[in-house]
Amino acid sequence: MAGILSYGAYIPLRRLGPGTQGWNATGEKSVANWDEDSLTMAVAAAIDCLGDIDRKTVDGLYFATTTPPYGEKLAATTAAWATDLRTDIVTADITDSLRAGTAALRMAADTVAAGTAKRLLVTTSDLRTGSGNMNNNLGDGAAALLIGDGDVIATIEAGYSLNNELLDVWRSSGAGNVRSWEDRFVFEQGYLKVVPQAVKSFLEKTGISLNVVNKAILYGPDLRRHRQMAGILELKPEQVQDPLFDKLGNTGNAFSLMMLAAALEDARPGDNILLVSYGDGADILLLKVTDKIKDMKERWGIKRSLAAKTILPSIGEYNAYREFANSDPEGFGGSSASVIARERDAIYSLHGVKCLTCGTVQYPPQRICTNCHTKDNFEPYSFADKKGRVFTYTLKYGGDIPPFARPGVDTMVDFKGGGRALFGMTDMIADEVKVGMDVEMSFRTLGSGGGIHNYFWRCMPSRESWLAKEAK
Amino acid sequence: MDSIKDKIAIVGMGCTKFGENWDKSAEDMMVDAASEACEDAGIELKDIQAAWFGTTRLGTAEPCATALKLDYIPVTRVENLCATATEALRNACFGIASGVYNVVLAIGVEKLKDQGMGGLGTVSGAGGNGTLEWGMSAAMFFARMATRYMNHYRLSYEEFKQILAKISVKNHHNGSLNPRAHFQREITEEQAINAPMVSWPLGLYDACGVSDGSAAAILCRADMAKNFRDDYVLVKGLGLAVGARQGYLQPDYDMVHMEESVRAAKQAYDMAGIKDPFKEIDLAEVHDCFTITELVITEDLGFCPRGKGPEYVKNGTFKLDGELAVNPDGGLKSFGHPIGASGLRMIYEIYKQMQGKAGPRQRKNPSLGLTHNFGLNPGSGIGSVAILGQRD
Numbered sequence: 041m042a043g044i045l046s047y048g049a050y051i052p053l054r055r056l057g058p059g060t061q062g063w064n065a066t067g068e069k070s071v072a073n074w075d076e077d078s079l080t081m082a083v084a085a086a087i088d089c090l091g092d093i094d095r096k097t098v099d100g101l102y103f104a105t106t107t108p109p110y111g112e113k114l115a116a117t118t119a120a121w122a123t124d125l126r127t128d129i130v131t132a133d134i135t136d137s138l139r140a141g142t143a144a145l146r147m148a149a150d151t152v153a154a155g156t157a158k159r160l161l162v163t164t165s166d167l168r169t170g171s172g173n174m175n176n177n178l179g180d181g182a183a184a185l186l187i188g189d190g191d192v193i194a195t196i197e198a199g200y201s202l203n204n205e206l207l208d209v210w211r212s213s214g215a216g217n218v219r220s221w222e223d224r225f226v227f228e229q230g231y232l233k234v235v236p237q238a239v240k241s242f243l244e245k246t247g248i249s250l251n252v253v254n255k256a257i258l259y260g261p262d263l264r265r266h267r268q269m270a271g272i273l274e275l276k277p278e279q280v281q282d283p284l285f286d287k288l289g290n291t292g293n294a295f296s297l298m299m300l301a302a303a304l305e306d307a308r309p310g311d312n313i314l315l316v317s318y319g320d321g322a323d324i325l326l327l328k329v330t331d332k333i334k335d336m337k338e339r340w341g342i343k344r345s346l347a348a349k350t351i352l353p354s355i356g357e358y359n360a361y362r363e364f365a366n367s368d369p370e371g372f373g374g375s376s377a378s379v380i381a382r383e384r385d386a387i388y389s390l391h392g393v394k395c396l397t398c399g400t401v402q403y404p405p406q407r408i409c410t411n412c413h414t415k416d417n418f419e420p421y422s423f424a425d426k427k428g429r430v431f432t433y434t435l436k437y438g439g440d441i442p443p444f445a446r447p448g449v450d451t452m453v454d455f456k457g458g459g460r461a462l463f464g465m466t467d468m469i470a471d472e473v474k475v476g477m478d479v480e481m482s483f484r485t486l487g488s489g490g491g492i493h494n495y496f497w498r499c500m501p502s503r504e505s506w507l508a509k510e511a512k
Numbered sequence: 513m514d515s516i517k518d519k520i521a522i523v524g525m526g527c528t529k530f531g532e533n534w535d536k537s538a539e540d541m542m543v544d545a546a547s548e549a550c551e552d553a554g555i556e557l558k559d560i561q562a563a564w565f566g567t568t569r570l571g572t573a574e575p576c577a578t579a580l581k582l583d584y585i586p587v588t589r590v591e592n593l594c595a596t597a598t599e600a601l602r603n604a605c606f607g608i609a610s611g612v613y614n615v616v617l618a619i620g621v622e623k624l625k626d627q628g629m630g631g632l633g634t635v636s637g638a639g640g641n642g643t644l645e646w647g648m649s650a651a652m653f654f655a656r657m658a659t660r661y662m663n664h665y666r667l668s669y670e671e672f673k674q675i676l677a678k679i680s681v682k683n684h685h686n687g688s689l690n691p692r693a694h695f696q697r698e699i700t701e702e703q704a705i706n707a708p709m710v711s712w713p714l715g716l717y718d719a720c721g722v723s724d725g726s727a728a729a730i731l732c733r734a735d736m737a738k739n740f741r742d743d744y745v746l747v748k749g750l751g752l753a754v755g756a757r758q759g760y761l762q763p764d765y766d767m768v769h770m771e772e773s774v775r776a777a778k779q780a781y782d783m784a785g786i787k788d789p790f791k792e793i794d795l796a797e798v799h800d801c802f803t804i805t806e807l808v809i810t811e812d813l814g815f816c817p818r819g820k821g822p823e824y825v826k827n828g829t830f831k832l833d834g835e836l837a838v839n840p841d842g843g844l845k846s847f848g849h850p851i852g853a854s855g856l857r858m859i860y861e862i863y864k865q866m867q868g869k870a871g872p873r874q875r876k877n878p879s880l881g882l883t884h885n886f887g888l889n890p891g892s893g894i895g896s897v898a899i900l901g902q903r904d
């Protein structure tokens with residue numbers, strides 16, 4: 041039976057919260073850095089989910105989002121390249137709905153059940169902006185689930201979907217911000233009406249009682265309505281999965297699967313998890329946790345993602361990030377589609393080469409070995425999952441670096457296991473960068489120009505180092 | 513392999529004032545530099561049999577032929593980044609050494625001040641493959657070497673900045689004695705240390721300026737040189753080494769030296785028969801695009817042991833009145849760096865020093881001088897060395 045083999049999550053380092061100038065809401069919400077988008081966050085979650093699982097065993101990748109980088113051009117393909125999957129796999133972007141994440145999950149389970157694929161990676165990610173107060177509520181983040189059969193950590197016991205036509209929350213093609221109709225309509229005719237109806241139908245259809253549910257993961261537009269929903273469904277407080285509104289915000293289509301990742305972090309064998317997502321109707325799934333959860337290697341997941349954080353100094357800086365991300369400056373154009381295509385393994389998969397004659401690893405790929413000068417005798421070598429150390433660096437004050445990113449940090453990284461390459465650094469405190477500091481690689485956007493989104497890798501201080509800061 | 517030593521003579525040179533030459537085009541500056549060189553050699557432009565023309569900004573040989581009205585003779589455009597002008601001279605030397613030409617012109621020019629910006633510029637553009645980082649500039653490449661130098665030799669930031677400041681102060685002092693320099697003003701160590709940061713740890717006074725300029729040389733077969741003048745200067749050795757990204761591909765590369773400079777110097781020293789460069793060379797014009805570059809070059813060229821550059825700087829060894837004057841004309845620090853002209857500007861200073869015509873900067877009886885250029889960046893560069901000497 042199809043189920044979940046592994047899970048992963050990604051929450052960006054930055055938060056708006058008390059301490060952020062201009063922030064007038066309670067609690068915190070996660071916000072993507074200026075070099076992140078829905079695709080890069082999905083890749084980070086996917087990499088977390090895969091851990092040391094052989095990537096060549098993955099038969100497909102679904103990317104669920106309401107905020108894809110392109111209107112036409114598959115992002116799942118780029119995500120698959122960045123996670124170093126095979127090419128004979130199925131890929132699809134599942135978009136346009138807050139239910140995209142659970143839709144992708146159901147589609148993946150069905151694909152596996154149909155025998156089309158053995159293992160499918162479901163990624164879900166959102167970076168939404170809304171107008172006015174709505175924006176206070178929207179957080180950025182991603183989750184990933186590996187769906188397959190065999191040693192699953194949770195089985196999918198039952199599912200139910202309800203389709204409901206309603207303009208409650210929406211965003212037009214080309215528009216930047218999410219809009220909504222008036223609150224009373226949105227909640228009373230939408231969320232608060234449709235979800236109980238769907239849950240009721242699900243229970244009737246399956247003959248299951250909510251009493252057997254150990255954790256109920258309820259999508260909620262905000263904290264107040266989430267509480268209301270738990271009340272309507274008459275769930276005991278300990279049955280309700282923490283929605284993290286005060287730490288994360290509503291992460292759109294990724295929200296329910298991020299909560300699922302958090303639930304799995306604490307789950308015990310035999311637990312029943314009810315997953316409820318909402319948007320143009322509702323998706324409901326019942327999952328049962330198996331003994332295999334005990335064998336699963338720890339993931340970076342939700343808890344540590346939440347603990348590794350830094351509070352942005354001002355709302356203005358955050359607004360500048362988003363403005364910059366949407367600006368598509370001509371000055372940063374000049375990318376060539378044919379060059380990117382030729383070098384896609386080096387760019388998206390961060391593949392260098394290893395010389396089969398002398399063993400020297402090198403980046404970018406060479407035709408003639410830098411060490412032994414043997415021609416064309418290499419195998420691909422991935423640097424994306426390698427840790428490294430800063431060999432040297434400089435802080436750049438150039439006027440063309442976006443003000444919020446000044447000084448930029450440019451590094452030369454020596455990788456453990458060999459190889460050296462040049463990278464910009466991200467998610468660092470520039471003053472704390474040192475020769476010899478540990479870094480890891482992160483897939484980021486380098487800005488767009490002429491309508492082309494440029495993606496590449498940057499190095500960043502190890503995420504553990506942020507946990508240590510939190511502990512101080 | 514044969515040596516170029518004593519086969520080629522420089523019999524005339526010209527050099528414009530370097531600076532913001534708003535009223536001069538590249539063509540105007542070439543006319544000025546070439547005219548001075550011809551007059552110095554006692555020839556006319558029509559006596560030139562072939563020319564090698566160094567520039568990075570002008571795309572063809574034609575502007576040189578047009579400016580100087582070099583009617584229907586071979587003119588070759590040469591480009592090798594910061595070594596461009598020295599490359600014009602090097603190839604001109606080989607043209608003569610081949611026996612095909614007797615009297616040739618090597619000329620370099622760059623008109624940078626028409627591009628509308630103060631620095632060489634930063635490159636921000638996703639570039640062809642979309643992976644170019646924001647704010648890439650020459651400064652950051654050399655700043656990376658500076659960071660490494662500090663760390664490798666365990667110098668504190670304060671100690672290190674003071675050493676770099678001393679280099680800057682020295683070169684600005686020399687430039688203050690040179691009417692052809694762009695900047696002719698002394699600066700203080702405090703000014704240099706406290707200047708705004710360009711690319712940490714390098715500040716404004718660690719970087720050279722941007723200017724316009726042109727310089728030219730008339731070369732001939734050494735056995736003909738006496739027909740032109742008595743105090744001609746001989747080419748003793750030429751070296752060029754180009755990196756293959758070893759510093760970026762090989763983690764054992766230390767990033768506190770520039771192998772291309774070491775290799776180019778070795779080629780030139782071997783040709784010139786130089787065994788102990790510190791003792792034998794009287795003065796050197798080296799590529800101080802940044803102060804850290806000069807510090808490392810003095811080690812790369814064997815003027816001092818590895819890691820001892822700071823000590824030599826503190827002792828004043830490389831000052832105008834020191835044991836080995838480095839950048840006696842003020843260097844790139846004072847002249848700026850019109851890329852295609854700089855190498856010949858350096859050779860101009862050595863040439864004048866050999867002839868005893870360097871005015872307030874004149875060293876006592878120099879017999880051997882060196883010029884050095886470094887293009888691209890530490891880790892993978894273009895190292896170029898020329899050695900010039902008095903006639904016997």
